[in-house]
Amino acid sequence: MPARLTNLDASGDANKSIEDSNVAWFSTSADPARLLKFGFRTLGGGAHQSKTMMLKELDAILATSNTTADELKYAAIDENLMDKSTANTRRLTFRHLCSLYGFIDQPQLTKVFLKLWHHDQEGHRLLALLVSLARDPILRETATVVLTGSVGQSLQRPLFEAALTSAHPNRFSEKTIRSVAQNCASTWTQSGHLQGSVRKVRHRVSPTPAVVAMAALLATVAGFGGPSILSSIWMHVLDLSADQALDQLRRAEAIGLARVRSAGEVTEISVRQPMATTLGERDIEHV
Numbered sequence: 608m609p610a611r612l613t614n615l616d617a618s619g620d621a622n623k624s625i626e627d628s629n630v631a632w633f634s635t636s637a638d639p640a641r642l643l644k645f646g647f648r649t650l651g652g653g654a655h656q657s658k659t660m661m662l663k664e665l666d667a668i669l670a671t672s673n674t675t676a677d678e679l680k681y682a683a684i685d686e687n688l689m690d691k692s693t694a695n696t697r698r699l700t701f702r703h704l705c706s707l708y709g710f711i712d713q714p715q716l717t718k719v720f721l722k723l724w725h726h727d728q729e730g731h732r733l734l735a736l737l738v739s740l741a742r743d744p745i746l747r748e749t750a751t752v753v754l755t756g757s758v759g760q761s762l763q764r765p766l767f768e769a770a771l772t773s774a775h776p777n778r779f780s781e782k783t784i785r786s787v788a789q790n791c792a793s794t795w796t797q798s799g800h801l802q803g804s805v806r807k808v809r810h811r812v813s814p815t816p817a818v819v820a821m822a823a824l825l826a827t828v829a830g831f832g833g834p835s836i837l838s839s840i841w842m843h844v845l846d847l848s849a850d851q852a853l854d855q856l857r858r859a860e861a862i863g864l865a866r867v868r869s870a871g872e873v874t875e876i877s878v879r880q881p882m883a884t885t886l887g888e889r890d891i892e893h894v
């Protein structure tokens with residue numbers, strides 16, 4: 608039975624009801640081949656086995672207009688925009704960035720991410736989180752820890768360790784689980800969901816309309832449509848209720864990243880065509 612994460616209540620606080628720990632990131636109607644082609648990773652490990660979402664390094668190499676694989680590699684390794692001390696460290700860090708963000712193959716997800724990154728500076732940390740969640744199953748497995756935490760609640764590493772151990776019984780050593788849990792907690796801190804260097808405390812994030820449009824695109828490709836986009840886990844990651852998500856998508860419509868039509872109780876949400884036109888990425892019309 609797929610998990611269900613309830614909407615935020617009228618006050619904006621989350622109703623922390625989860626039927627099980629396997630949050631439904633993908634609808635049962637999602638096409639695995641379509642997910643893979645778009646840039647999702649549904650199985651296996653990911654960058655968080657050894658790194659975080661590396662927001663600082665990401666900011667550094669995307670600070671210019673670099674977008675192609677060769678340009679990004681040159682910026683990271685030859686120009687050392689990430690300010691790493693050795694060539695080997697630069698190469699290794701860039702390899703992890705490529706694994707997480709798809710900089711070499713550049714699937715449709717990566718191309719949209721790069722366009723929105725330069726379009727919406729305020730949304731950087733949450734754009735990076737959404738792509739990291741789409742491309743790293745291990746990070747997704749820690750989401751329930753954060754999303755079920757009340758604002759102001761202390762969320763320490765043992766909670767992340769328990770989530771990972773439950774998802775991967777007997778797969779990792781205790782030392783590895785501890786390291787991966789620390790990496791995931793760091794990513795949720797970089798995204799703004801947690802605050803504090805030692806004692807991690809839950810904080811509410813404030814997504815921009817462009818970030819919400821990106822979440823709607825991920826939900827669409829993941830097999831959700833209409834109102835189910837608004838109540839999907841992709842919106843809960845942004846601390847939005849269905850009504851709040853709809854309001855932000857209307858704002859995204861004003862900047863050409865979404866189209867929302869409502870008639871009575873029927874709500875139609877489209878992001879693929881508007882984003883394809885506004886961002887100049889025609890291929891996403893057909894994902």
